[in-house]
Amino acid sequence: MAEGDRGASSNTEGERRFKIRLKLLDRESGESRLCTLDEAKTWDWGDPETWRMIGGWQITSFQQLLKILYLKMEKGIEEVEIVEAPRFTMLAGG
Numbered sequence: 001m002a003e004g005d006r007g008a009s010s011n012t013e014g015e016r017r018f019k020i021r022l023k024l025l026d027r028e029s030g031e032s033r034l035c036t037l038d039e040a041k042t043w044d045w046g047d048p049e050t051w052r053m054i055g056g057w058q059i060t061s062f063q064q065l066l067k068i069l070y071l072k073m074e075k076g077i078e079e080v081e082i083v084e085a086p087r088f089t090m091l092a093g094g
Helices: 037-041 062-074 087-092
Strands: 008-013 016-026 032-035 050-054 057-059 079-086
Touching: 016 062, 037 062, 050 062, 050 087, 057 062, 062 079, 079 087
Parallel strands: 016 079
Antiparallel strands: 008 016, 016 032, 050 057, 050 079
């Protein structure tokens, strides 16, 4: 769920409250945009042909995304970029 014009994302999973901006970068088109956790939850996480990565780590589930976001928030990071692309472009380097 978005808060304000800054695109801050927040969601409650268990007792954790997430407040971090998610920037989604489409590697094929080069376009980036802010997204919410609610949107990320609806992504097809079972599709092996679409890869999502944060800082070199492949994210394969919504729960894994939440764990990484929580670790980033603990370090004081306010924005995380998720790179999304077809599997073959990630393996081929571009």
